[in-house]
Amino acid sequence: MQWKKVLSTMKPYKPGRSTEEVKKAYRLDKVVKLASNENPYGCASTVAEFLSGTTMPFEIYPDGHGTTLRAKLAEKHDVDESSILFGNGSDEIISIISRAILDEKVHTIMPTPSFPQYAHNAKIEGAEITEIPLKDEHHDLNDFIGAINDRTAIIWVCNPNNPTGSLIPNDELESFLERVPENILVVLDEAYYEYVTDPDHADSIALIDRFPNIIVLRTFSKAYGLASFRIGYAVGSSVIITELNKVRNPFNNNTLAVAVASKALEDDAFIDMCRKLNAAQRERYKTFASEKRIHMFDSETNFVLMEVPGDADGASEFLLKHGYIVRSGNALGTPGYVRITIGTEEQNTGLLQAFTLLLQEKGR
Numbered sequence: 001m002q003w004k005k006v007l008s009t010m011k012p013y014k015p016g017r018s019t020e021e022v023k024k025a026y027r028l029d030k031v032v033k034l035a036s037n038e039n040p041y042g043c044a045s046t047v048a049e050f051l052s053g054t055t056m057p058f059e060i061y062p063d064g065h066g067t068t069l070r071a072k073l074a075e076k077h078d079v080d081e082s083s084i085l086f087g088n089g090s091d092e093i094i095s096i097i098s099r100a101i102l103d104e105k106v107h108t109i110m111p112t113p114s115f116p117q118y119a120h121n122a123k124i125e126g127a128e129i130t131e132i133p134l135k136d137e138h139h140d141l142n143d144f145i146g147a148i149n150d151r152t153a154i155i156w157v158c159n160p161n162n163p164t165g166s167l168i169p170n171d172e173l174e175s176f177l178e179r180v181p182e183n184i185l186v187v188l189d190e191a192y193y194e195y196v197t198d199p200d201h202a203d204s205i206a207l208i209d210r211f212p213n214i215i216v217l218r219t220f221s222k223a224y225g226l227a228s229f230r231i232g233y234a235v236g237s238s239v240i241i242t243e244l245n246k247v248r249n250p251f252n253n254n255t256l257a258v259a260v261a262s263k264a265l266e267d268d269a270f271i272d273m274c275r276k277l278n279a280a281q282r283e284r285y286k287t288f289a290s291e292k293r294i295h296m297f298d299s300e301t302n303f304v305l306m307e308v309p310g311d312a313d314g315a316s317e318f319l320l321k322h323g324y325i326v327r328s329g330n331a332l333g334t335p336g337y338v339r340i341t342i343g344t345e346e347q348n349t350g351l352l353q354a355f356t357l358l359l360q361e362k363g364r
């Protein structure tokens with residue numbers, strides 16, 4: 001086979017361990033997964049009710065245009081329907097953008113540590129990659145500007161950033177966008193947008209008129225609690241969306257996913273509730289970290305990046321044995337830390353108890 005050469009340097013995505021696997025391995029009755037930033041409150045009850053009563057023409061190809069969902073999102077964001085692109089998760093939109101723009105001749109800029117799919121896709125397309133380390137826990141947007149060259153085609157911005165949870169203040173983001181040449185696409189990945197409580201965040205979709213070279217990514221996987229349906233969307237100028245649509249597979253979102261996402265959009269109260277509950281639980285982690293004198297990144301998301309005593313893999317294994325699956329920072333580019341998805345009150349109480357045992361074991 002004549003594989004792209006770069007594939008020999010890459011590994012397939014390795015999903016975290018499932019709760020069933022961990023239960024068996026450690027003989028536990030109960031295991032809580034706080035590793036993939038899913039919504040611990042599930043999805044809106046209106047969506048669950050809709051699903052139990054629904055029948056659909058499953059033998060018919062999906063509506064590749066996502067007509068109903070498109071109309072609802074256009075209204076919600078006050079944009080033209082032609083400004084929206086759907087993906088099989090925002091993961092797929094990252095692939096579509098990369099496939100449409102990147103090749104061996106171009107250069108792309110991204111933060112590190114950040115969401116790994118930007119670098120993963122750029123590598124496959126053969127683009128030159130510049131990764132800009134976070135500075136003081138944040139995107140160093142001045143360094144982003146400094147890294148631009150005449151081949152730069154895409155700048156990836158993860159806001160708030162995964163795995164740190166940090167948010168870029170609105171004025172910093174706007175002043176950055178003013179300095180980016182308009183032939184460079186700026187991707188604003190806002191997978192955790194619905195969880196942000198800091199009032200100083202950008203109303204990014206409203207910025208598209210002023211900065212037509214940006215595209216905003218959102219997802220139904222996080223606050224909407226619909227990760228298994230694989231549906232995300234992008235909002236950008238219709239010129240950009242038209243080009244990306246040429247790369248998109250015709251039926252990339254299935255009928256059920258589109259219907260469910262459309263239903264979920266009717267329940268703003270559920271999203272508000274999740275934002276509030278998550279923010280209250282996030283405070284508990286903050287208080288815990290400050291009481292125990294361990295470093296935790298300031299988070300505007302539904303996860304926290306917390307310092308651990310000793311090696312992060314060892315700490316993750318310890319928490320696993322106590323029934324809590326978290327992500328080791330060793331796999332995220334943040335050694336010495338674990339990323340914990342903020343769960344329900346009860347789940348967090350258990351996690352923090354296990355974390356206290358970990359600290360005691362390490363004499364902290």
Ligand SMILES: Cc1ncc(COP(=O)(O)O)c(C=O)c1O
Nearest residue numbers: 089090091115162191219221232
């Ligand atoms: C920053 C960020 N972007 C995009 C995604 C992909 O989300 P999905 O493909 O489920 O929409 C994730 C998932 O964890 C993420 O953390």
